[in-house]
Amino acid sequence: MRVVLLGPPGAGKGTQALKIAKEFDIPHISTGDIFRQNLRDNTELGKLAKEYMDKGLLVPDEVTNRIVEDRLEKEDCKKGFLLDGYPRNIPQAEELDKFLEERGHSLTAVINIQVEREALIDRITGRRVCPVCGATYHIKTSPPKVDNVCDKCGSELIQRSDDKLESVVKRLEVYEKETKPLIDYYTKKGILVNIDGNKSIDEVFEDIKKALLGDRRNDIH
Numbered sequence: 312m313r314v315v316l317l318g319p320p321g322a323g324k325g326t327q328a329l330k331i332a333k334e335f336d337i338p339h340i341s342t343g344d345i346f347r348q349n350l351r352d353n354t355e356l357g358k359l360a361k362e363y364m365d366k367g368l369l370v371p372d373e374v375t376n377r378i379v380e381d382r383l384e385k386e387d388c389k390k391g392f393l394l395d396g397y398p399r400n401i402p403q404a405e406e407l408d409k410f411l412e413e414r415g416h417s418l419t420a421v422i423n424i425q426v427e428r429e430a431l432i433d434r435i436t437g438r439r440v441c442p443v444c445g446a447t448y449h450i451k452t453s454p455p456k457v458d459n460v461c462d463k464c465g466s467e468l469i470q471r472s473d474d475k476l477e478s479v480v481k482r483l484e485v486y487e488k489e490t491k492p493l494i495d496y497y498t499k500k501g502i503l504v505n506i507d508g509n510k511s512i513d514e515v516f517e518d519i520k521k522a523l524l525g526d527r528r529n530d531i532h
């Protein structure tokens with residue numbers, strides 16, 4: 312199963328991706344997580360990505376495409392994959408199609424998680440993440456058991472520097488202009504599935520599971 316998770320920042324892509332990857336036993340590939348890991352490891356890629364991420368802008372396509380393609384070449388992606396946060400504009404989507412086509416593959420489904428703008432801002436500004444294991448929380452809807460401490464590894468939670476209100480507004484703008492056209496792009500290919508992301512985390516997951524199980528039955532390998 313080769314799946315893309317689409318949706319505005321804060322829609323719940325990362326949250327759902329962990330559950331989908333576990334349920335269907337496929338690797339979860341998040342370009343945002345890859346950039347943040349590089350930032351923590353202080354690599355050249357991390358330094359370059361930071362310049363764009365802090366401004367709420369997209370990291371250049373040549374860099375992003377190469378990273379995704381290197382990752383998709385790995386052995387564990389033979390059984391499928393779940394892309395979270397990629398593609399984010401039409402050129403990236405075209406590159407992904409070309410890459411898969413050259414290998415005789417195509418996407419199984421694109422899950423588009425829809426959430427209203429007001430809720431997005433609440434979700435992003437209330438998001439807290441674990442800088443060590445990457446777990447995601449929300450101060451109101453998914454708080455950790457102990458205030459500001461990661462349930463999974465005990466580290467102190469932080470707010471992503473691009474989750475402050477100033478960057479959020481810019482990221483939503485970039486989403487509208489660059490990422491939203493992908494809805495049309497994948498609708499035309501007949502593989503887009505819209506999911507109401509305003510429901511609870513578990514309800515959204517049930518809806519996604521149903522959509523993917525339906526798709527898997529029709530999956531011709």
Ligand code: ADP
Nearest residue numbers: 321322323324325326434438448449452511512
């Ligand atoms: P994305 O990866 O799309 O940016 P996340 O999965 O990180 O989004 O979710 C953004 C924030 O919203 C997180 O703090 C997360 O805990 C919270 N969240 C995710 N899904 C829901 C939901 N269905 N209802 C309420 N809060 C949610």
Ligand code: ADP
Nearest residue numbers: 320321342343363364368369370375396397399
């Ligand atoms: P969100 O929670 O907003 O969906 P992500 O973790 O997916 O955030 O992305 C954080 C930042 O990483 C983006 O604002 C952008 O700077 C960079 N980034 C992530 N994925 C891509 C991509 N596919 N192309 C370019 N930049 C990306």
Ligand code: ZN
Nearest residue numbers: 441444461464
């Ligand atoms: Zn942790």
